[in-house]
């Protein structure tokens with residue numbers, strides 16, 4: 086599903102704007118809305134395709150409980166502190182809106 | 184690049200007179216990590232590659248000569264894998280400097296080969312835009328094409344190339360399929376004549392009023408439109424990798440597997456390497472004896488055998504160990520497990536202020552701090568990298584083992600502690616390992632709260648799919664490591680042993696070299712005696728400590744010489760007895776503690792200077808560790 090076009094227009098805060106990647110259960114694909122991190126910490130994410138509009142799926146968690154996400158066919162391991170700074174929204178909710 | 188040209192002269196493939204080598208075109212290979220860049224580089228250059236160092240900057244790059252049909256040659260530079268050009272990590276900085284032509288001695292590249300992993304086409308294509316902005320002729324290599332097809336993915340590469348405005352080709356770097364097209368591109372590169380235009384690589388275009396995130400989003404949408412036009416169908420996720428991750432990152436099995444891997448690496452360094460090391464030692468000593476027998480007794484023979492041969496030999500002995508370590512690390516890295524290990528280690532590392540990527544350098548540190556410090560380049564945060572390098576020498580490297588072995592055998596009685604499982608000697612050895620770890624953790628903890636204070640950074644690790652490591656690239660890497668190691672033994676250690684030898688030979692007496700306590704070295708030992716007296720050492724140990732500044736294990740040989748000179752015997756039992764006469768148990772334990780902490784390794788200091796581009800960090804590290812060693816030894820002497 087291509088959602089990138091829509092996301093740019095809808096960057097304005099939604100009611101689900103408080104949803105963070107850290108709250109998402111495993112295997113639930115979500116769309117990234119915003120990265121709530123300073124630029125120097127956001128840049129590595131951006132370079133790896135973790136951009137507003139992209140689809141993220143937490144596929145498993147590491148033994149210490151940090152998320153491992155799938156983005157654009159790559160697997161990325163993050164810290165939960167970082168995951169808590171990624172604002173996301175559910176794709177099902179998105180369909181309801183449109 | 185003169186080093187490279189020298190190599191070019193010896194390579195038989197270049198024996199036909201071709202163009203002046205200084206005009207050989209330079210082509211740089213870039214791409215994200217794990218895109219198969221190095222595999223492709225190896226396909227193109229084979230054994231005609233080397234690691235080159237450039238003075239002034241901390242650059243260690245792989246440079247090789249590509250073998251092209253028609254007696255043409257190209258100098259290929261393999262740059263570190265990067266995701267972007269923000270110059271956050273040393274690797275990104277190096278890549279940027281090379282592309283911008285800012286490294287003295289290395290011409291700006293005449294062309295680029297940008298390798299990407301086709302299975303992750305969209306995110307990897309993000310690199311294309313900034314690279315093309317450089318206006319250097321570029322070939323885009325869609326590598327891992329085999330995997331894309333196998334997993335049911337598709338893209339029309341012709342359309343993709345047209346839309347991006349770049350020459351494009353598909354390869355399987357592993358089998359070499361499609362590499363001819365890359366060679367054809369290389370053959371078409373002509374060297375740029377005049378000085379290249381001023382280049383400036385920007386991760387995000389400047390002058391655009393967009394904030395960074397929007398600039399990336401815009402680029403991303405551009406890429407998406409292009410891949411859609413090229414009919415891109417993403418591949419299925421790799422099922423095998425998912426199943427393996429279910430174990431490797433499992434709550435229980437994950438950490439257990441991690442432990443098993445660490446223990447195996449240790450085991451291999453310490454037990455499997457021993458017969459090989461004995462073999463090397465035997466070769467060195469017997470060849471030394473053989474050379475000695477062919478030479479007349481003279482100062483020259485003494486210099487060659489007692490100085491150079493023994494000194495350089497004492498370091499070369501560690502080659503098998505280092506090779507075994509790198510064999511393991513190579514397999515772990517190429518198979519994809521290392522990234523998982525870093526993820527598992529991250530929480531532990533995070534507690535002391537480091538990150539998961541520090542795990543690899545710290546593990547390597549148990550063999551030798553030098554490759555370990557170089558491995559710290561993968562740590563992407565500059566402060567984390569500094570802290571990692573700073574504590575690496577606390578890991579019990581193999582050079583400490585001969586010293587530990589000698590002192591433990593001489594002073595610690597072999598009594599069982601835990602029945603047949605743990606003897607007193609083994610317990611002391613374990614304790615020394617533990618001491619290093621504690622010092623490392625404490626130091627990192629303090630450093631990250633003082634000198635290297637920063638907001639807790641993020642940790643981001645890409646987990647590549649699991650792959651069966653390729654024998655060829657691991658072997659090439661081992662050859663590479665051996666070369667670096669032997670070059671170091673041949674330069675640093677050679678010089679140091681030479682100086683030491685000279686210091687034992689002067690001032691001359693009528694009959695030849697002076698007795699050791701009158702020699703320049705002996706006198707230096709007496710000068711520092713007052714300093715080490717509180718620890719219970721006399722000038723002999725002082726001399727040993729001085730020589731061990733070059734490399735820790737040298738103290739064993741030095742003490743052998745000193746006591747051997749006095750007793751006319753160099754038997755190690757005699758040495759143990761002599762030490763028992765001269766040292767109390769307390770001061771022996773103090774000496775062990777001293778060796779656990781002190782940075783007695785000039786090569787480490789030298790490599791730190793290079794990696795930190797200055798003397799500040801190595802000097803601080805040296806002083807800090809020496810102080811800790813002295814205080815630690817002093818406390819140990821009081822306690823025991």
Ligand SMILES: Nc1nc2c(ncn2[C@@H]2O[C@H](COP(=O)(O)OP(=O)(O)O)[C@@H](O)[C@H]2O)c(=O)[nH]1
Nearest residue numbers: 216217218219220221222327355356357517650
């Ligand atoms: N299937 C497949 N594997 C490849 C290909 N190219 C490289 N590899 C493997 O991918 C892994 C990473 O390759 P490497 O050259 O080390 O990547 P680098 O980090 O970009 O230098 C290694 O295990 C290679 O054997 C390819 O075209 N197809």
